[in-house]
Amino acid sequence: MSITQFLGDRAFGFEAKYVHDEELQFRIEARRDKLFAGWVATIAMLPPNRAHALRNDILAVRGGNEHDEAVLDIAISALARVDKVAQRAILAEQFSYCEQTARAQILEQV
Secondary structure (H helix, E strand, O other): OOHHHHHHHHHHHHHHHHHHHHHHHHHHHHHHHHHHHHHHHHHOOOOHHHHHHHHHHHHOOOOOOOHHHHHHHHHHHHHHOOOOOOOHHHHHHHHHHHHHHHHHHHHHHO
8 A cells, every 4th residue: 555545545534534523513413402492392381383383493593603592592582481581591501401412312323
């Protein structure tokens, strides 16, 4: 095996790992968002059709730097009907818990 071939194989391996890691992170974030939407719907006592709409709204948020903040804003809006003092810190803590749960569930499948 030549050095060029070795380096090409190694680069391919790094690219494949990067793609795998990105896909895994996407799956974790999607699962986290679903878990979080379900929790918010339960706390807000939303009927099934509104809970489904909330989940769709949260899942429609584009990824990127502002993703988590946008999801929390949607949750605050949904909970504002129930509790006028929806604590952002409590929501952020639950959001983090949902991410840990999602990560554990996804990694268990891999």
